Amino acid sequence: MFIIAVLLLLSTGLTVNSEIHSLRYIYTAFSKPVGLEGLHEFTAMGLLDNRMIDYFDSDNQTKVPKQDWMKERLPDDYWEKGTQSRKSKQQWFKVNIEILMKRMEQNDTNNHVLQWMHGCEGETQPNDTLKFKSGMDKYSYDGDDFLSFDDANSVWVAPITAAVLTKTKWDGVQVLKEYTKGYLENECMDWLNKFKEYGEQQLREASAPQVFLFAKKTKIETNIMLTCLATGFYPKDITMNIKRNGRVLTEADGLVSSGVRPNDDDTHQIRKSVEILRNDPSTYTCQIIHKATGVDVENVWDRKIPDVPSDGPPALAVVAAVIVVLLIVAGVVGVVVFLKFRNNVRSSVSHVPISINAAPLIVSSVPVTSTDNKGSDKSLSGSDSGGSDSGVSLGNASGPRETTSTPLLVENTDSVEEVLNVLIYCHY
Template identity: 95%
Template sequence: MNQPTTWIFLFLPLLWLNLQTTGGEIHSLRYIYTAFSKPVGLEGLHEFTAMGLLDNRMIDYFDSDNQTKVPKQDWMKERLPDDYWEKGTQSRKSKQQWFKVNIEILMKRMEQNDTNNHVLQWMHGCEGETQPNDTLKFKSGMDKYSYDGDDFLSFDDANSVWVAPITAAVLTKTKWDGVQVLKEYTKGYLENECMDWLNKFKNYGEKQLREASPPEVFLFAKETKIETNIMLTCLATGFYPKDITMNIKRNGRVLTVEDGLESSGVRPNDDDTHQIRKSVEILRSDSSTYTCQIIHNATGVDVENVWASDRSLSNGSDSGVSSEIHSLRYIYTAFSKPVGLEGLHEFTAMGLLDDRMIDYFDSDHQVKVPKQDWMKERLPDDYWEKGTQSRKSKQQWFKVNMEILMKRMRQNDSDVHVLQWMHGCEGETQPDDTLKFKRGIDRYGYDGNDFLYFNDTNSVWVAAVPAAEPSKRKWDGVQVLIEYTKGYLENECMDWLNKFVEYGKTDKSSPEVYMFVKDTNTETNVTLTCMATGFYPKDITLQIKKNGRVITEEDGLVSTGVRPNNDDTYQTRDSVEILRNQMSAFTCEVIHSASGVHINRSLGHGDTAIDPGNQDPSPEKEVALHDNGEDTV
């Protein structure tokens, strides 16, 4: 894991809020612990912190300075009794001591002294998928440790073993694998106890949001490519829960897809509410009465608004929904003064294509460099020279504006403050393989909190806190800035996104394929696993077959799905429990079209003896069995 990734992990609250993947009916509960080997001496970076995240939204928090577990959502405070917080505080204090002991063990094991600061992190939790009865079914569990920004140890929930991605963690893996009750507890927590809390917290949070989130409704028209036509759009936003009815009507008749109606579907906003928009292209001369009907039963909203007869044109943009979404984002981070910690530069800038780093710049090296081979090969030298000058210019801009914000908030330079900016775009794949603009993002954060962001739909800046109001008023008053920002997000950013996606298609890695067996608790049975790893891009087909028939979930098949490795490639594995005497009937088929790989593998060809290991990308738990204050690492 490189240094920039370390930074993303350390400043989780802001970046997870901004970079979270939009999902349909998946909910998550995670707990994240971070411990330094000695006090850091920087505001906001405590020697020990612990936080709970529900759907990437912080719900509780503890740090070593305040020594109290506190709620971060009103509904957590209202619905959970005092003894929950008292017990939680004691648990956090116990974990703080556990981390202190184990970070000392790791430093000794790696022959490190206390000259430098070291960091141990733990993330655990679960994801659930909404069922027809509105409960959540277990989807995946996470239990993962990292040390000094690198993956250290993770729990493979499917196979109930600990995985050591580095040599220094093998000793811990061996010790923890030898404690059967620990593995059973870890698996049980992830699949059961964590899911119970996730269901409970989801219901608590939804009740509060449901009480105060009616939709705002906007109607507007805009030009189309055909001069005689206009596009009518109805937008409802800011509502919760997501169940809503939106109809566009012509003279009282509800329009459908057959009438050319387009819908974005219900999509999440950044504040846990939702939005939906529908559009239809009509003749400019059409004198019919067009209305937009919104029904949101949870808040009692039932309105029908009429488009004005003159249908004044707006520059609102429309968007659709597709499973093939690509993104291009740039993230800048500036500290108010040098931090003095390895990997945390005074200024950094990075480009991310589909959350994969493609370029990087920091204040110490002062050069914008490619992070993918295809970026280096396809882009000329002057691209990197101009990019370096642009990054240096932005570094100065951040320095000036950091000073402005510190003066505005009456802050002195005794503490370190951080200003962050993220901007970019998402595109949806079209039938001709190009990308159509889906949405843009341009937002600033200060000291870990949202500060200011651009509302692309309405072309206005939005102040997330009172301190951002002067910036909002100033920037809203510069029309050319608004036009440039909107134009960049919808056009220039999309041009680069299309280009980079096309360039990236040349970046291919073929999969390594392994097939192996493990003993089970039943003497007559074994677990057969087929694993493909090291491939890029992520589209792959992996199938276990018995005498040519594809094995499915009904046969007991368990799949990890496609998951990222730590080197920008991917892995996937399928497992099934079978009779030991039927192993010869099974084969593993892997098809990776991008690299031209089509493999059919069977047992007994020298590749079945051992599990090659798992570079599990995502793992996490609360009140762990091995979290007992003893020397456990």
């Protein structure tokens, strides 16, 4: 099921209770409408410690806050500039997907996806500030890695032949490498520190799990499926055990687990199930330990079995919520895998936002603006300010800059100037 891909992506993050915090931006664009509810031709989102903080899609055309503190602490023009920036990126992605399709000698029969992820991780210091730990700047095409930035060595890495052309050109532009490295290690960290401060109280709030233990019929009349569900908890670190007469059941007993999944309210859920005999007289319990909230409970199965084979109201409600958020937050992730599989058979596409970084995979042509050094900045610039799309500033900038011009996207990748101008599509 393609939603699993989203879980794999999100599961790589660390909880906010750890000493590592992260800020990431993910952009995903399809070559044509996907035709699946909840999925859009273009989607962009910001994630702070894997919690979505802002969102934009091609159907609603507005960048919006997804956390109360984002709305309260950032001015209206932040969201206005962010909206314009993401509209520009939407155009950039559309043009560059077409360029990549030509480079790959593909037609428009199948759907293709271009993705970009960039961001940084910081480690908490004694003064409660964050120190740069690592950065990422990656692109993917049809679910496969296309290009990434090696921050330690300041070079672009091309895992496939089709990306070598772009790698060669970008490696030859020193200012591009310097900017990318500078963004990851400095500007991204500035915003990560700021956002962490803004959302500190909310990010530290813990939420206790609700626990359900229920059974449903299976296709085998003599068997039933016993399920333990915990939902609504935060942070995501949790222990769940299903026990038979006090013994913890394992995969060897047929136990299956969903793993920890995100809900649509920034909390999480997990479920484990095991198929047992209907007339099994054993005592079955569900144990939940959530250290962050001090929860340590063990519920006993009441042996009730519904007449209709369903997951029951609690499960249905949670699953519906999870599906909604997964399709919105990382719907692109599952689709990429699903569509890519279909491509191999007859269709195409993959759905895991893998990357996209400070420079477009191909190019965009936008005039390089500069001013004198009188307290101003030289900038190859444009995009949201701050946590939206910060402008690319190479001079004495006091903060992110925004451009109001609409970039002209072109296919010609031979111009070094175009490679530089690609920076306008940088972050957020």
